[in-house]
Amino acid sequence: QVQLVESGGGLVQAGGSLRLSCVGSGRTFSSYVMGWFRQAAGKEREFVAACNWSGRMTYYTYSVKGRFTISRDNAKNTVYLQMNNLKPEDTAVYYCAAASTIWSGDRSPERYEYNYWGQGTQVTVSS
Secondary structure, X not given: OOOEEEEOOEEEEOOOOEEEEEXXXXXXXXXXXXEEEEEOOOOOOEEEEEEOOOOOOEEEOHHHOOOEEEEEEHHHOEEEEEEOOOOHHXXXXXXXXXXXXXXXXXXXXHHOOOOEEOOOEEEEEEO
């Protein structure tokens, strides 16, 4: 089991940057696929990005490609989401999640079963 705590959210102007962090508990953190999701007010939660256990394999939803970067530091039990060139439509509560699955090519990482979730951190982008 792993507990996840996000931080780094805040208010930023359009075009600005933020880096979200998610710290996980437990010695098995490095074995999990890690993902970031977001949920805007009145909308369903959507997948943002994911990476495999080493961070070498990554996957992004189309709307954030080229702007967001997911990475992880297993020595610190932390996964990051670097968000650049932020847009007002990126405004949402951002959640990190862990999936106890093997990264494979047979299905998209957004369809993995994410078993553990953080409490979320608010990102607000003003125009």
